[in-house]
Amino acid sequence: DAGVIQSPRHEVTEMGQEVTLRCKPISGHNSLFWYRQTMMRGLELLIYFNNNVPIDDSGMPEDRFSAKMPNASFSTLKIQPSEPRDSAVYFCASSRTGGSPEAFFGQGTRLTVV
Amino acid sequence: AQSVTQPDIHITVSEGASLELRCNYSYGATPYLFWYVQSPGQGLQLLLKYFSGDTLVQGIKGFEAEFKRSQSSFNLRKPSVHWSDAAEYFCAALRSGGGADGLTFGKGTHLIIQP
DSSP, X not given: OOOXXXXXXXXXXXXXXXXXXXXXXXXXXXXXXEEEEETTTEEEXXXXXXXXXXXXXXXXXXXXXXXXXXXXXXXXXXXXXXXXXXXXXXXXXXXXXXXXXXOEEOOOEEEEEO | OOEEEOOOSEEEXXXXXXXXXXXXXXXXXXXXXXXXXXXXXXXXXXXXXXXXXXXXXXXXXXOEEEEEGGGTEEEEXXXXXXXXXXXXXXXXEEOSSSSOOOOEEOOOEEEEEEO
């Protein structure tokens, strides 16, 4: 298995632009998580899906952030408009509920908003 | 509120010496517990996990961890560290009993290996 695949690995954008981060979970996993990592706040859970349905988005910082999971093999995290304080590493992770519940992480997307 | 605490932000260990990284959790019931490692520019890799049963769990790369219910702790250990162990280590917890919850992470411990 290729693991959790995220794209792009790096993204540099100007303030005010729309940014879309992408994630392909491990095949057969039915839970998907988006995390944000910063020096100040560490790893924060933004939102998670179970069977493609958003379960808890209480970690999404503002309405500028939105996430979708149109099918079991793809999810997006969108920031519109982006701001410099959104600069961080964004991780996607997936797991299989009902079995061994550990989460497997992608390599992350390093976002820089200038 | 559920929380995971890693009291040491940085730890410096000489190569070949033993290592112990501390982790404490605060949950209503004993959660599932994990240790992840993150090398620079990389994602998080699972080192080991505890669900139930034997309180001493073995993981990859020669790491082990011991669950102590009385101390709400899940400390990570390695008998002899290698320079390649230098990384950021995260303790994490997940509410037990099923459901699709997200992990709660500690702030991480940065491990520095001295030659």
